[in-house]
Amino acid sequence: MKKRLKIAFQILAYSFRKAPFQTSILLITHVVLNFVPLAVAYAFKLLLNSYNTNLGNTQGFVILLTAYITLLGLQKFISIFRFIFSDSILRWKLQDATWYDFHQKLFNLDIGYFEDSDIVNAISKTRQHVVWRPVRLVIHLLNCVAFIVVAVFSAVIIFKYGSLIPLILVLSLLPKFLASLKYSEAQWSVLDSGSEPYKRLWYLAGLATDPESVKEIKIFGVSGELMKIISGIQKSFYDKNMHATIRYSLSNFVTICIQYGLTFFALTLYLFNKGQSPISVGELTFFLALIFAFSSNVNDTLDEAGFFMEETLYLEDFIKLLNLPPLIHSLQDPVIPNNQSGVPIIEFKNVSFKYKDSLPYVIKNVSLKIEHGENIALVGENGSGKSTLIKLLLRFYDVTEGEILVDGENIKNIKLDWWYSQVGALFQHFIRYNFTVKESIAFGDNNPDSQKLARAVELSGLTQLIENLPLKYDQHLGTQFYQGHDLSGGEWQKVALARAFYRMPKMLILDEPTSAIDANAEYEIFKNINNEYKDDKTLLIVSHRFSTVRMAERIIVLDKGAVEESGTHDQLLALKGLYAEMFLRQAEGYK
Ligand SMILES: Nc1ncnc2c1ncn2[C@@H]1O[C@H](COP(=O)(O)OP(=O)(O)OP(=O)(O)O)[C@@H](O)[C@H]1O
Ligand SMILES: [Mg+2]
Incomplete structure (x- = not known):
């Protein structure tokens, strides 16, 4: 009462x-x-x-x-x-x-x-x-x-x-x-x-x-x-x-x-x-x-x-x-790290994490460093902690133990707005925005730059599709609005990719970016991404497809929340460990 x-x-x-x-x-x-x-x-x-x-x-x-x-x-x-x-x-x-x-x-x-x-x-x-x-x-x-x-x-x-x-x-x-x-x-x-x-x-x-x-x-x-x-x-x-x-x-x-x-x-x-x-x-x-x-x-x-x-x-x-209080507490005067190259260097130091006190650890004592400009693939079985690691890197949650450093500064002390302006992410469950093509790609940019737009469209392999739409960039996507045009699952994923490319962040994180995309288009997209994300930008990809994974400069294998292996595709195959087992099993299916 x-x-x-x-x-x-x-x-x-x-x-x-x-x-x-x-x-x-x-x-x-x-x-x-x-x-x-x-x-x-x-x-x-x-x-x-x-x-x-x-x-x-x-x-x-x-x-x-x-x-x-x-x-x-x-x-x-x-x-x-x-x-x-x-x-x-x-x-x-x-x-x-x-x-x-x-x-x-x-x-x-x-x-x-x-x-x-x-x-x-x-x-x-x-x-x-x-x-x-x-x-x-x-x-x-x-x-x-x-x-x-x-x-x-x-x-x-x-x-x-x-x-x-x-x-x-x-x-x-x-x-x-x-x-x-x-x-x-x-x-x-x-x-x-x-x-x-x-x-x-x-x-x-x-x-x-x-x-x-x-x-x-x-x-x-x-x-x-x-x-x-x-x-x-x-x-x-x-x-x-x-x-x-x-x-x-x-x-x-x-x-x-x-x-x-x-x-x-x-x-x-x-x-x-x-x-x-x-x-x-x-x-x-x-x-x-x-x-x-x-x-x-x-x-x-x-x-x-x-x-x-x-x-x-x-x-x-x-x-x-x-009245919900923030889960993530920021400093009164958060820091913007000073980095000469402008591309962030990331370091996980003995990071462990559990979603709730009552739940078990899903990340266990992970230590790894991502140098600027690296092109990294994160692999592991379902539930091994790949997406969780990304959530921690984006500070959706604070680590339970250990620390994450961005350019040597604890992520807890960093100004989040600044961090989000440096990093771009496409999540596993991407969103199908029922906006126009232009709005969906230049998301949040009221005055889209036509060159950036065209570049993002080209990188994600959408040029032809947009060409064929009656209203081109002004075509409404999805079925929610009058005369909206629905897309196939893979096409929707390409639009989501274009959204990530439009911002062209210094560090791009892609969690299962091509799960719905056909093999030819996937090959083209990754060729484009790898060209774009060379030394001056960092790329972190999570994928179950080894055709994508093997292109990475370094592959990190997670198993039950811990880093199991790390190296190039050839090094990991030679190791004959978990990666080699997963790769060979998938390759077997293509013989
Ligand atoms: N919000 C949550 N609350 C509690 N547990 C969670 C939550 N999200 C994920 N988990 C658990 O954390 C573990 C790691 O999940 P995560 O999503 O990081 O796996 P993943 O490696 O990305 O798997 P997948 O390849 O299937 O995407 C799983 O056991 C999962 O059940
Ligand atoms: Mg995941």
């Missing part, structure tokens, strides 16, 4: 930060609008009393009547004002702010978080709710505040009519309060326990919208089975929600009976206390209006509290994501 309130007030504070004017207006108009019925009731009391005394024949009566009608009009006017200036504008502002902040946080989140299933789950849940839930929470919360203010005010006035009456009224609302708490918690627990099945439901639904998985599901003939799982999860949600709703409705029925019984008792008490002294019609009407205002405001407070508390359940992850 405390946690939920904390989240609610954090979102309210966020709303005040992002849209201070609209949030304040919303609060003020809520309070004022809730006071209007009381003011109307009071004016009505004066009006009735004045009419009773002199049958409406005085100037005072006319003034009161005018005030009464003005109040009614004012109520409408404030509602319209609130709707335009606060409800609508606040909604747009808050939607834009949460959408922007959420995505900005994601773009700046350390990569390690994306490999943590809890965080990935939180991201996918937040995506579904972040746009529209915060504004709902703020509206419910401010409503709640306004109801409390008016309820307390009414209670203070009622107190004048008899000190026991507010107490009885509070007692009358207590069962409803307890029932609301219980029902909300039941509702939350349905959602909470639904967290994993919910994730599974969304994941299964996502399979139906992904053309790749639809193909496989069709061929395997498993759509019926998947739909059975989906409807099973849906049914369990339905049953749980139904159960909670029936319990709530029953408890609501009982608590309302208690509430009205006790309110009737409070009224009788008031009339009994008055004894024989006469009560004016105006006074009685006002008293009834006060009791009604108090009860309905407390009732509404409880309902609104239930609503905003429920919203916090969906926004807990949003707050958690916004």
Whole structure:
């Protein structure tokens, strides 16, 4: 409960930060609008009393009547004002702010978080709710505040009519309060326990919208089975929600009976206390209006509290994501190493690494040096740690033991922006950006250099393909946008390669860059890369294809996270170790 309130007030504070004017207006108009019925009731009391005394024949009566009608009009006017200036504008502002902040946080989140299933789950849940839930929470919360203010005010006035009456009224609302708490918690627990099945439901639904998985599901003939799982999860949600709703409705029925019984008792008490002294019609009407205002405001407070508390359940992850601390800590004044040649020299010194404390080491005491301008291939069986070594070199994670030096400087002390401007990487799971050809290659460069573009295209063997596209460099790729042109798997990989070549970094890292590319094109691409990446640039390639690997100046063989062998192709063959075994097995297949 405390946690939920904390989240609610954090979102309210966020709303005040992002849209201070609209949030304040919303609060003020809520309070004022809730006071209007009381003011109307009071004016009505004066009006009735004045009419009773002199049958409406005085100037005072006319003034009161005018005030009464003005109040009614004012109520409408404030509602319209609130709707335009606060409800609508606040909604747009808050939607834009949460959408922007959420995505900005994601773009700046350390990569390690994306490999943590809890965080990935939180991201996918937040995506579904972040746009529209915060504004709902703020509206419910401010409503709640306004109801409390008016309820307390009414209670203070009622107190004048008899000190026991507010107490009885509070007692009358207590069962409803307890029932609301219980029902909300039941509702939350349905959602909470639904967290994993919910994730599974969304994941299964996502399979139906992904053309790749639809193909496989069709061929395997498993759509019926998947739909059975989906409807099973849906049914369990339905049953749980139904159960909670029936319990709530029953408890609501009982608590309302208690509430009205006790309110009737409070009224009788008031009339009994008055004894024989006469009560004016105006006074009685006002008293009834006060009791009604108090009860309905407390009732509404409880309902609104239930609503905003429920919203916090969906926004807990949003707050958690916004407050995630960095995994990678940088120095206040990070260093830019001074290197005469301009091409970085890399050294791994006794590096060991595990993804989490609870997991085993996946890199074990690795020591290796990459001189500037070297052309290196990293090989090893699946899971031997090749991609992990690259992630460490790009400082997606910090090493568990040992150190990585760039130009003699510990990578932890180096300015990361500078490091990323020196190094380029193409990852194993490359991205198929549904942008134009130009945008996909000159990624992030708003004014692409046509010469650099042509060079990257040539190096990756895309010249002919682009020539054949109707809109050439302005052709949209992929199927997401109007008249987009889809590519084959290998063509997509060539576009990804061109993206890496466009930047022509001092050090290029390619993790399985040609896994989908045909043998001829691969040969051409590597001939081009090797020409381009000579002495003045460093190349690090991870590959399972020995036709590519053997071209490297030096080959490093990883086995279960440790460096097993290192040398040229001929040296390693002569060694007759792991490399020779892997190479000969692959070569065997081509005989
Ligand atoms: N995010 C992660 N969390 C925990 N373990 C991981 C994570 N990523 C990889 N691993 C584990 O680390 C080990 C090394 O994985 P890595 O991806 O570096 O292998 P690899 O040599 O690149 O394999 P492949 O040739 O299949 O690409 C594997 O056992 C893998 O299961
Ligand atoms: Mg890998």
